[in-house]
Amino acid sequence: MHLDLDQNLVRKARELAKAVTDDVQKFINLRSTDSVERTVTRLYGIDGVDTDGIPLPNVVVHDVKSHDGLKRGITYWIANACVAKSMSPQEIAESVGRKEFSLVEIRPQKESIVAEKIDELTEESIRKLEKIKNERDSMLETLGNPNQPYIYVIVATGNIYEDVIQAKAAVSEGADIIAVIRSTAQSLLDFVPFGVTTEGYGGTYATQANFKIMREALDEMASKVGRYIRLTNYASGLCMPEISAMAALEGLDMLLNDSMYGILFRNINMMRTFVDQYTSRFICAFSHITINTGEDNYIKTSDPIDRAHTVTASQLINEQFALKAGMKPEYMGIGHAFEIDPDVENGLLYEIAHALLTRELFPNATPKYMPPTRYMTGNIFKGYAQNTLYNLVSIMTGQSIHLLGMLTEAIHTPLVQDRYLAISNAKYVFNNAKALGKDIEFKKDGFIQKEASRVLENAISLLEHVKEVGLMASIEESVFGDISRKMDEGKGADGVFVKDEDYYNPIFDKMETMVRGDGL
Amino acid sequence: MHLDLDQNLVRKARELAKAVTDDVQKFINLRSTDSVERTVTRLYGIDGVDTDGIPLPNVVVHDVKSHDGLKRGITYWIANACVAKSMSPQEIAESVGRKEFSLVEIRPQKESIVAEKIDELTEESIRKLEKIKNERDSMLETLGNPNQPYIYVIVATGNIYEDVIQAKAAVSEGADIIAVIRSTAQSLLDFVPFGVTTEGYGGTYATQANFKIMREALDEMASKVGRYIRLTNYASGLCMPEISAMAALEGLDMLLNDSMYGILFRNINMMRTFVDQYTSRFICAFSHITINTGEDNYIKTSDPIDRAHTVTASQLINEQFALKAGMKPEYMGIGHAFEIDPDVENGLLYEIAHALLTRELFPNATPKYMPPTRYMTGNIFKGYAQNTLYNLVSIMTGQSIHLLGMLTEAIHTPLVQDRYLAISNAKYVFNNAKALGKDIEFKKDGFIQKEASRVLENAISLLEHVKEVGLMASIEESVFGDISRKMDEGKGADGVFVKDEDYYNPIFDKMETMVRGDGL
Amino acid sequence: MIPNLDLKNIKPYGDQTNDGVIQLSFTLPIPAGAKAREAARMLVESMGFSDIQIVLTEDIGEDFTFFVIYAKTNKYVDYTSIKTFEVEITKMGIEEINDKISKYLKRQVVIVGATIGSDAHTIGLDSILNMKGYHGDSGLERYKAFKVYNLGSQVPPLELVRKAREYKADVILVSQIVTQREIHIKQLTDLVDILDAEKLRDKVLLIVGGPRITHELAVELGYDAGFGAGTMPSDVAAYITDRILKRSS
Amino acid sequence: MIPNLDLKNIKPYGDQTNDGVIQLSFTLPIPAGAKAREAARMLVESMGFSDIQIVLTEDIGEDFTFFVIYAKTNKYVDYTSIKTFEVEITKMGIEEINDKISKYLKRQVVIVGATIGSDAHTIGLDSILNMKGYHGDSGLERYKAFKVYNLGSQVPPLELVRKAREYKADVILVSQIVTQREIHIKQLTDLVDILDAEKLRDKVLLIVGGPRITHELAVELGYDAGFGAGTMPSDVAAYITDRILKRSS
Ligand code: B12
Ligand code: B12
Ligand SMILES: Cc1ncc(COP(=O)(O)O)c(C=O)c1O
């Protein structure tokens, strides 16, 4: 099955996307954010909350920031305090939480000793991350990778214990990936909630404690079913990099992570998101966490046929940003979706063209294919039929990560039986149409081939324009998802700052070198 | 979409089937049956029941048969009585029903007058049939033929009035064809029940009164929805030709009619079925009634992949028998089905290969494609997914008559909403995948092409064997549907007889000439 | 099982323990619209549901309206008190059965099977009787211990009883697939009546099967046992062996 | 309608008039088997069903069992007595509305819309407000008679009330899509409380919409009207016009 794409166009599209992101990366390199700094504290072992329930990473970063010390980076202040007080970073943070002292007020210690402390903390942290990553990689190797498309389902009860019950049932039915959906609007919180949670709306809070509980449950199931089970959460919103770090620490396998989703769909400040996504991505690259980009969202608010090229353009941009963060293609879950109105004549042919375009444009990536949602209705039977065709397109076009459609998509977050029905549908279709993609070809210059070319050409025109005006200006022009966001508006803008000359962040420097250097 | 079949093999298969049926036709030509004779009486206008509830066609034929007069054909006896008594055939029949006289005992009238009477009755009857056919044809032309595949649903409540209610709902949802399923085991009755029926098991008795009620209801709906609506029933079992005649009289458009179904699945005597099918088919040919053959049944009792070639062989035999009865290909609804176990790897590829093989072997016919039934279960959701793929294969491979699968197939005859859900599924898939078949090609010598060739080759081997031993002997060997039937066993054997030299059946002679002669 | 589940109050589980969520669908013969929706809501409410979400109200022609509904039931069941009424089977292998029968009965068990009345569905009965069996589980013909007469389909009850007498049957197996308008009840009752009238009922083990048959229904109709959807031949074989040996001892 | 239907006794229609057939599906948190099946049967029976056919009993992992059931209800509804509680709308065209408002109100109607609280779903509200509208039916921005302020999503109720005051809103349109754990009830109640506290409630026409909203619920929560799934902008426009003119006269 081939689209017969003009490879010169493909190359051109990629070059344009590179040029577009090169420009943005210059801005990124000059800046850090509150959440980037909080991420550093987490990697140095700071966790927990103060008596007001404020997470200690926030406490510490806020302390330094309010004393105008953050432009130097949080690392120095922590290390300096550790040396001065002979405490661990966590003890330091707890003391700050109890308002015993401010980090900025501690007398600067001898530079070489502080430097040594920093090296020691950094070393320790990186060893820890590597250990976790290696454990995961070897577990994956031992248990074996399931066949693609991986069957990906969500749990979203709001209660981590109910999530566990349902996730286990899903795994025993055949799920390969469990995503714990976050509670509504967590992306807008400028902190990561702490501890186990049993209440959430439309999902369960992403907390490190919840990550741990689910990871254990899935590992238990994995050895039971003899299949590696991946765990997914969201690194989106105001805490992108922190969540990546938490995920790395708890051995998650995937994160929803898009370079522009927060800007467009959460009205988060552009610069904040661009800087945050960079950090969160090299953490993912470092820890072998697959990212899932969010282009499916564009065609929830704009027309999936007319605006198909915006998906393609954004995929290429996401790819370039990921490459800049040292990510290997196999960890790029490039997002796209089956969202065309089921009443469109030949809708299935459009879907095949679009899905295969993603597959062929990113041959070494692991595309993440999303199910019908916006045209799902209360007719659960029709929904089941829509999902059947979605499953068919996925297996035909060789997708990698396959989020299952739920027959009750228009009604509620999935019931335990909805997930069962979805899994059995996917298993049926994947097996029944296994070799179909290999057995068919498209007519030369037929409907499907032409449609794919049309989308690619439009994506190129769009990227040309974006290159000309710049990515940020084009977001103002609402090129993606029909949504306009202004450069300096949006949530979390005050959390972005330009790094001072003495800004020092050795753990991230080291991770960046490692992911980019030896291509680990 | 092409299978790239070896056209020499196709020709060979057809020649073999012709040879096989040529042999059987010789037997057929020498014989008549009770039901063939009853059919004649019906065409001459005899209808109704006697005081014991026995249909007058049976009464009359039984009267002549019990006096050993049937070998001459029923026509002479009726005409002779009409002349002698100056009565119409119906009056004659009623008198016989009241046991007033026996036809055979009436004194032979002057030959030329009887001959004149026969001509008059025959003329009148043929004019009537032609009028009905022409009315249908012109209504079809005025309202227009829907797009293929035609959406075909069944009603099967047992009560003709409930059937009407549900048929109307189905038409307003988009059905093109309504089939009224017959009550269980009607095929074994050696008479056609009379009058309106409101009780039946698994279906509603096929009676002329019921035909009329449904025909009127559908015509009413047809003008309402601006689409011609076809009506279907069964001409199978011990009354094949009679039901064809009744259908012709009431303007039905289609009949389930197979040259071997009764033998195999109803244990009806071979000779009886072969003779009956011939008469019933030239009536259909005369009245532009499309037949639906029953090969779908074979793969309900035998394996749909291993025994796929038995379907093909039987289709070719059915085609030859239909050609012998003067039927044009466009009236041949060659049967086949989507019956492979959904758990079979690449089952969908097999289904595509088989469905397309039927389509390409019979390019001018209107294949009748049957839905999954035997692997349907109480999981109505899964059933809906199976039907979705079935619908997809149908539109991809360009089937003509598409019987809708019901999500509750394993549970009950369709509820009103089951039919709605089936129709909306078919409409969704047909529209959404409209041009798919035209946009794809199969890999040369790939899975699908090879599978189709395999089936065709096996069908040829089978037909070679059948030609060698004869069709009847091979039925004894259970080549079809894994079922064995003996030559002179089976129900209704005593209703077959060899025609005398003075056998006279001008109405059938005339119809035969007309269908074969000017290809009307 | 869910930790700390209250077995005395089992409710459906949708999204949360004991939320009681049930999906319903049905058609009302009234035109679509607010009034139809209210009728559907009232109907469902009268069954003891709350939080009634009518997620689909669809005009399906001719003044029929189809509904899909999610709602929460206020009913529950006491799981600890449930008594099930089912055929008791102690699994036995083919050899074990052959040995036991030859040891204790010292002859073959004679089995006569048929689908009766107007029912032409043979596949179910054949799955139990034919060598080939069902889903890899061999049919009764494969057992040396059994002598099987498969009379096929549409056998009138009278004819079946005649054959059972002729073959000196120990066991009669009847299949009934078509259940529309309770035709199976009628046909099954006919058979029992004839056996009674012929004073044969006590001399045979009388078993019925089919996708809508339950053991409970079978016993109610005067049969020894009933086997439903998905029955395995080996289960039937084990049951027959057990009962025949008990009778003969 | 079916001839001679007894409107006082409306029952579901499956295969026959008044057969009462309903399809159900649900999951019980108990292991599959005869006991689970009996539990399901008892549960369904307790709702007033008979002829209970359990057509699917499926082990869906971790001691959950999924059932699909067909059964006949003994409940019915009296169709003649049904009172529906819905927004009353007299259809009006765009021009008609523009004319009426300019003639009687002599200024534009000011409309402020938002999805409140944590809800980020804008598509529904946008379908009502944006020019483009919904399924070919133009949105309120298209009407000269209306001045529309679309505040977008995740607007805190307090903020919405502030803006309403600032713009001197005649109408507040709120959208609520996420309903899990009744979060919409909480958010909608908050808004009404704030409007009450600010003594603004009586000064505005307060409307809520969303796929799980019914007019009944809206009124219960203190809103003037509620609009559910599939609402057309022109219906909202007509309702607003009618009510604003009635108020101003
Ligand atoms: C194949 C089939 C046919 C074939 C039968 C071929 C044959 N030689 O058997 C043909 C095409 C002839 C046919 C015809 C009809 N059929 Co039919 N058929 C089916 C179908 C698709 C599959 C049945 C089957 O073979 N299942 C597989 C077997 C292995 O399963 P099973 O029968 O349940 O058997 C298992 C158990 O129940 C049990 N069992 C069964 N019998 C026995 C006996 C004993 C003693 C024991 C211990 C166990 C046992 O063990 C078996 C193995 O586990 C079903 C739909 C479906 N998917 O179920 C409709 C179905 C059964 N048919 C139906 C109908 C209505 C008919 C007709 C009456 C329609 C008509 N009016 O023309 C006709 C007439 C037949 C007649 N006179 O009986 C309806 C019955 C509705 C109802 N509940 O009343 C069904 C459900 C389809 C539908 N939705 O309308 N049918
Ligand atoms: C698109 C979508 C999204 C998009 C929203 C983009 C956007 N800008 O709106 C994105 C991807 C951002 C999203 C996110 C989430 N979503 Co969402 N989403 C959907 C989806 C697929 C379609 C909704 C839609 O646009 N429908 C089309 C519009 C036109 O229909 P409508 O909203 O019903 O509006 C009509 C009427 O209701 C009415 N109406 C609506 N509002 C108003 C207001 C007034 C005043 C009036 C008069 C009328 C009116 O008129 C409209 C036209 O007829 C639905 C599933 C579905 N198919 O319904 C899930 C769905 C609504 N989402 C859901 C959830 C849980 C979420 C999340 C919370 C998940 C998570 N934890 O991350 C997030 C967070 C969002 C948040 N904080 O609110 C659930 C809600 C479950 C529930 N009942 O509580 C759903 C049902 C999916 C599911 N099954 O889980 N989602
Ligand atoms: C990349 C990405 N992040 C996050 C989300 C989820 O939403 P929220 O912003 O509530 O975390 C999505 C939704 O599809 C997404 O695509």
Ligand SMILES: Cc1ncc(COP(=O)(O)O)c(C=O)c1O
């Ligand atoms: C040709 C034909 N006739 C008749 C029937 C129906 O069965 P019966 O013999 O009960 O009429 C079928 C069933 O599929 C069939 O294919």
